[in-house]
Amino acid sequence: MEIRHYKPSDEKDWVRCRALSFLETAYFDNVLREKEHYENPSIELVAVSEGKIVGILDAECDTTENRVCTGKKEKGAMIWHIAVHPDFQRKTIGEKLLKELEKIAAQKQVMYLEAWTRDDQWVRAWYEKNHFKLVSSYLHIFMEGNELPKIEGNKSEMQLVQGWAHYTGENKEAVKEKFKRVHECVCYTKVL
The missing domain is CATH 3.40.630.30 (Gcn5-related N-acetyltransferase (GNAT))
Structure with missing residues (x-):
C-alpha cells in the first residue's frame, strides 16, 4: 500500500x-x-x-x-x-x-x-x-412530516417536506426526544 x-x-x-x-x-x-x-x-x-x-x-x-x-x-x-x-x-x-x-x-x-x-x-x-481531544458539540436535527414547522401562507404554493437544523442550546436531551433523527456533531482537535 x-x-x-x-x-x-x-x-x-x-x-x-x-x-x-x-x-x-x-x-x-x-x-x-x-x-x-x-x-x-x-x-x-x-x-x-x-x-x-x-x-x-x-x-x-x-x-x-x-x-x-x-x-x-x-x-x-x-x-x-x-x-x-x-x-x-x-x-x-x-x-x-x-x-x-x-x-x-x-x-x-x-x-x-x-x-x-x-x-x-x-x-x-x-x-x-x-x-484528538473533544472540544465542543451541537445537535444536527433532521426533520420530516409532522416534525416540521408550519409555513404561513398559501399551502398550495409551498409545502415543506424535509428540513434540518443545528441546535446549540443546553437542553439537548429534550431535543433528542422530540425528533426521530438527531446526531450529536462533535469537534475534535489535536495539537501538533
Whole structure:
C-alpha cells in the first residue's frame, strides 16, 4: 500500500471510496457526486492498494488564524474527509493517512488539526485513540412530516417536506426526544 498525494485522475475512485466508507456511518446520506475543491491551501492524500484507492484524507489549511478552523487562535488545518474503504478497514490505513497529514502539516507550520464528526462511537474512539481531544458539540436535527414547522401562507404554493437544523442550546436531551433523527456533531482537535 502506498500513501500519496491526490491527483485529478483519482476523482472517480475517490468518490467511490468516500461513498462506500460513509455508508455504515451517521453520514450515510451525505453523498458527493464529485470531489470537493478548496478555497485555501489543502493537503489531499489517498491510500492506494493494487491500483485502487482504499483510503482518503482531505485537510484544508488556514492561511490566517481561524479562516477555516473554528477553535484556536493559531494556524490550523480542518480535516474535511478521512475515510477507508470498508473492505480495508481495521488495517491501520486511517492512522497511516493521519501520520502523513501530520508530517506535511508540520512542514507547513500548521499548529493543530480540527475534525468534526457525528455520533458514531467507533469513529469517536478512533479520534481519541489518535490523541484528538473533544472540544465542543451541537445537535444536527433532521426533520420530516409532522416534525416540521408550519409555513404561513398559501399551502398550495409551498409545502415543506424535509428540513434540518443545528441546535446549540443546553437542553439537548429534550431535543433528542422530540425528533426521530438527531446526531450529536462533535469537534475534535489535536495539537501538533
